[in-house]
Amino acid sequence: MISKKMxxxxxxxxxxxxxxxxxxxxxTNDIASKAIIPKKFLEQILLELxxxxxxxxxxxxxxxxxxxxxxxxxxxxxxxxxxxxPIALVSCASLNYYEPCSDCVDEATCKIKFAxxxxxxxxxxxxxxxxxxxxx
Amino acid sequence: MISKKMxxxxxxxxxxxxxxxxxxxxxTNDIASKAIIPKKFLEQILLELxxxxxxxxxxxxxxxxxxxxxxxxxxxxxxxxxxxxPIALVSCASLNYYEPCSDCVDEATCKIKFAxxxxxxxxxxxxxxxxxxxxx
DNA sequence: TTTAAATCCTACTTATTCTGTAGAATAAGT
DNA sequence: ACTTATTCTACAGAATAAGTAGGATTTAAA
Numbered sequence: 001m002i003s004k005k006m007x008x009x010x011x012x013x014x015x016x017x018x019x020x021x022x023x024x025x026x027x028t029n030d031i032a033s034k035a036i037i038p039k040k041f042l043e044q045i046l047l048e049l050x051x052x053x054x055x056x057x058x059x060x061x062x063x064x065x066x067x068x069x070x071x072x073x074x075x076x077x078x079x080x081x082x083x084x085x086p087i088a089l090v091s092c093a094s095l096n097y098y099e100p101c102s103d104c105v106d107e108a109t110c111k112i113k114f115a116x117x118x119x120x121x122x123x124x125x126x127x128x129x130x131x132x133x134x135x136x
Numbered sequence: 137m138i139s140k141k142m143x144x145x146x147x148x149x150x151x152x153x154x155x156x157x158x159x160x161x162x163x164t165n166d167i168a169s170k171a172i173i174p175k176k177f178l179e180q181i182l183l184e185l186x187x188x189x190x191x192x193x194x195x196x197x198x199x200x201x202x203x204x205x206x207x208x209x210x211x212x213x214x215x216x217x218x219x220x221x222p223i224a225l226v227s228c229a230s231l232n233y234y235e236p237c238s239d240c241v242d243e244a245t246c247k248i249k250f251a252x253x254x255x256x257x258x259x260x261x262x263x264x265x266x267x268x269x270x271x272x
Numbered sequence: 273t274t275t276a277a278a279t280c281c282t283a284c285t286t287a288t289t290c291t292g293t294a295g296a297a298t299a300a301g302t
Numbered sequence: 303a304c305t306t307a308t309t310c311t312a313c314a315g316a317a318t319a320a321g322t323a324g325g326a327t328t329t330a331a332a
Contacts, residue, residue, distance in 0.1 A: 002225045004291065007239070010248055027307070036239040041292050047309070060300025061306040076255075089138045103143070103172040111271045112146055119212075122262050126255055135247045140320065163278070177321050183280065196329025197277040 006083035009045050011035045013079070014135045016055065017071045025057070025064030052082055071136060077127035087127065088120040095120075142219035145181050147171045149215070150271045152191065153207045161193070161200030188218055208269035213260055223263065224256040231256075 015035045016026045028046060032039035046065055049055045056068045067074070080087060081096075088094035092101045093116040100107060107113065151171045152162045164182060168175035182201055185191045192204045203210070216223060217232075224230035228237045229252040236243060243249065 001222060001227065003289095004239075007226060007237070007248075011239075014248070029307085034241075036241060038292060040294080043308075044292090044310095050308095057308060058300080059298075059306095059308045062301060063299085063307045065308090076251075086137060090143060091137065101143075103140075103147075105170075105172060112143075112150070115212075115266050115271060119262055119266070123259070126258050130251050130255070135251060139318095165278085174321060176323080179279075180281095180321090186279095193279060194329080195277095195279045195327075196331095197275095198330060199278045199328080201279090 002080070003083060005041075005045055006079060008035075008037045008042060009049060009079055009083055010076075010132075010135065011037060012042060012046065013049070013054070013067070013074060013132050016065055016067055017132050017136050020066050025062075025066040027064040031065075048082065052078075054078070054082075067132075070133070072131045072133035074132040075128045076130040077124055080127055087123050089116045093117045093120050138216070139219060141177075141181055142215060144171075144173045144178060145185060145215055145219055146212075146268075146271065147173060148178060148182060149185070149190070149203070149210060149268050152201055152203055153268050153272050156202050161198075161202045163200040167201075184218065188214075190214070190218075203268075206269070207272060208267045210268040211264045212266040213263035216263055223259050225252045229253045229256050 012031050012035060015031050019026050019030070028039060028043055031037060031046075032042050046055060046057070050057055050065070053068050054074055055065045057063065057065045077087065086094040086097040088097070090101060090113070091097060091099035092104065092107060092110075092113050104110060148167050148171060151167050155162050155166070164175060164179055167173065167182075168178050182191060182193070186193055186201075189204050190210055191201045193199065193201045213223065222230040222233040224233070226237060226249070227233060227235040228240065228243060228246075228249050240246060
């Protein structure tokens with residue numbers, strides 16, 4: 001199960017994609033009330049999405065958030081990595097966040113590792129097939 | 137990422153599958169020391185695997201654990217559900233543990249739900265393709 | 273029948289993560 | 303200046319993770 005953070009992130013991105021017209025931005029307040037997300041929690045999430053260049057923002061009274069990428073370029077995989085961490089089920093099966101298992105007996109012959117690398121590949125493919133565009 | 141509990145469960149099941157001969161059982165102590173798993177934690181995990189009829193046990197000095205199913209009948213999906221809960225990423229996309237989202241705006245038209253039901257199906261297929269037999 | 277060795281059971285602990293809140297600083301438009 | 307937004311940092315309460323502790327129970331063998 002994903003965290004509420006990730007669910008809110010998805011809902012917020014979908015909302016922004018649906019409600020931003022040409023050169024416009026969407027306010028945190030609107031997203032929070034319409035998509036039913038605790039506002040102060042949402043602020044933090046949007047800030048993190050901004051740090052990762054998925055959205056950008058304008059401050060001030062005409063401010064708000066807007067997407068920095070096309071909806072079909074924002075994949076579930078990217079959101080997952082941001083909110084939940086590595087997609088791999090164990091660190092030794094991760095490409096970007098590889099770490100040996102502290103309780104590993106023999107990594108070279110560990111069949112669990114190879115099986116979970118296979119799962120990771122399939123999961124990434126699944127997660128990349130879904131984007132904000134498919135959720136609008 | 138899976139919990140240590142689940143990783144230990146997998147390792148223990150693999151160890152039992154590898155080391156139980158005809159009518160024999162495997163001791164917690166052996167599993168713990170050879171597979172590098174904290175013993176008291178492992179006890180709890182094996183107890184839970186027993187409650188779920190994946191393993192069975194004998195008490196006493198010749199006691200220990202043995203598989204209740206064939207290795208190829210113990211799927212990653214079953215172990216996951218036992219250790220981590222539902223496979224679905226959100227409760228509203230779960231079949232066995234369905235619950236509506238508390239923050240849902242309109243479930244009937246929620247595209248996130250449908251996308252995550254799709255992900256669930258694919259994940260289940262992936263998790264069922266791996267069994268203890270493939271990890272021996 | 274006693275004893276040793278194993279599982280079984282319940283409770284507790286410690287650290288971390290999750291899910292938010294609070295409040296002030298900063299920026300921009302009117 | 304004033305209003306309205308984002309930005310930043312800190313904090314708090316609850317839940318979960320990852321074990322530990324200690325004894326009760328069961329069984330086989332001496």
